[in-house]
Amino acid sequence: MTSPDTSPTPPPSNRTPVHPLDADLSGIRGWLFDLDGVLTPTAVVHMHAWSRLFTPFLEAHGARPYTDDDYFAYIDGKPRYDGVRSLLESRGIRVPEGEVTDAATLDTVHGLGNRKNDAFNATLAEEGVDAYPASVAFLDAVTRTGAKVAVVSSSKNAPSVLEAAGLADRFEVVVDGAVAAREGLPGKPEPHTFERAAELIGLPTEACAVVEDAESGVKAGAAGEFGIVIGVDRGVGREALEELGADVIVDELDELIPAVERAAAASGADSPSPSITREDPS
Numbered sequence: 355m356t357s358p359d360t361s362p363t364p365p366p367s368n369r370t371p372v373h374p375l376d377a378d379l380s381g382i383r384g385w386l387f388d389l390d391g392v393l394t395p396t397a398v399v400h401m402h403a404w405s406r407l408f409t410p411f412l413e414a415h416g417a418r419p420y421t422d423d424d425y426f427a428y429i430d431g432k433p434r435y436d437g438v439r440s441l442l443e444s445r446g447i448r449v450p451e452g453e454v455t456d457a458a459t460l461d462t463v464h465g466l467g468n469r470k471n472d473a474f475n476a477t478l479a480e481e482g483v484d485a486y487p488a489s490v491a492f493l494d495a496v497t498r499t500g501a502k503v504a505v506v507s508s509s510k511n512a513p514s515v516l517e518a519a520g521l522a523d524r525f526e527v528v529v530d531g532a533v534a535a536r537e538g539l540p541g542k543p544e545p546h547t548f549e550r551a552a553e554l555i556g557l558p559t560e561a562c563a564v565v566e567d568a569e570s571g572v573k574a575g576a577a578g579e580f581g582i583v584i585g586v587d588r589g590v591g592r593e594a595l596e597e598l599g600a601d602v603i604v605d606e607l608d609e610l611i612p613a614v615e616r617a618a619a620a621s622g623a624d625s626p627s628p629s630i631t632r633e634d635p636s
């Protein structure tokens with residue numbers, strides 16, 4: 355943002371947003387999906403889990419009660435332990451740092467963070483999470499064309515979220531926070547976790563689409579040599595997503611189904627994929 359004038363028009367951009375119906379998906383044979391916010395509305399589960407952690411904790415410390423505003427002010431978007439530190443600071447409460455291996459019963463930064471993770475899993479088990487219907491419709495459409503699909507998530511809870519949403523058997527490849535830690539891959543906004551997922555589904559990055567709703571994720575997509583970066587606007591905003599490097603921006607993924615089907619039909623004649631063969635066996 356360098357435009358200092360007071361003009362009501364948005365700052366000039368050298369990128370022209372592509373309408374979802376006009377998206378060129380020829381050559382895209384793999385789809386790399388972010389999870390939280392793209393396939394599942396997981397933010398609600400996180401909010402409930404933080405409330406489960408801090409409501410009794412703040413009460414026990416005689417501090418101002420926990421509200422959802424605290425989530426947005428001190429926690430949202432931060433790594434878990436940073437969220438704990440930030441919320442405690444807002445109430446003037448000091449606890450020892452502790453260590454990552456701390457039991458969830460300990461009142462340390464790490465113990466509280468681990469307790470939040472337990473609360474997340476308990477909330478997920480009790481409340482479940484419904485995948486976005488339009489995202490499931492899109493997933494159905496791309497798998498019908500024979501495309502490969504993977505999940506690329508910073509969360510270490512990705513497998514349990516996929517399970518709760520009934521999507522676990524839809525993805526053979528899941529590169530989540532646990533995989534990244536194990537393999538020493540830098541997280542988003544670096545492109546490495548997406549690149550690893552492309553490798554695991556056996557495709558060059560140029561043949562893969564990145565689908566993201568977060569700033570860091572769109573940046574990661576733009577930083578790699580991917581075929582296309584799809585931004586799903588769940589609140590970041592179209593202009594921001596575009597500026598960060600999204601090639602196409604949608605409110606819901608099913609807006610892209612016509613483009614997927616058009617690309618599949620165009621490549622159908624010489625495609626090796628059996629699932630889009632239109633030949634009658636008789």
Ligand SMILES: [Mg+2]
Nearest residue numbers: 388390391568
């Ligand atoms: Mg996300």
